[in-house]
Amino acid sequence: MTSSSKKPALLPAMLTMKCPSCRRSSVFINKSVFPLDKCLALKDECEICGQRMKSESNNGGGINYALTMILFFLNLLWYWPIFGLSYKDNSVFIYLGVSTFVVIIAQPYLMRLSRMIYLYLYTSFGTSRRVNIEG
Ligand SMILES: [Zn+2]
Secondary structure: OOHHHHOOOHHHHHHOOEOOOOOOOEOEOOOOOOOHHHOOOEOOEOOOOOOEOOOOOOOOHHHHHHHHHHHHHHHHHHHHHHHOOOOOOOHHHHHHHHHHHHHHHHHHHHHHHHHHHHHHHHOOOOOOOOOOOOO
């Protein structure tokens, strides 16, 4: 048996906002994005492995911008087949309005996700002070 089965997969851990070093404990203080003013509150350090969270976490704005644009265009994938887009009427503007609305609603999640991506870019698995994370 290899020990690789004990290492949680990167993508699910990132999408569920888990610590980049041990991928077991939540990075954010609140599980939900509500209350919104606390939605980006990070723990000082991971309670399982001791990985520091706050040191490099002031960034992510550029990633957030990229994610916002990606989501904006992803809205085309469901809007176009359902409602259709045409230059002949106002459908393009309605799409822009709907897409903007979706992006605003999703913003707390996008901000969290961009912060997670930032953390994962700068922290690889098992870089915390407490190396042994068994059990
Ligand atoms: Zn951890």
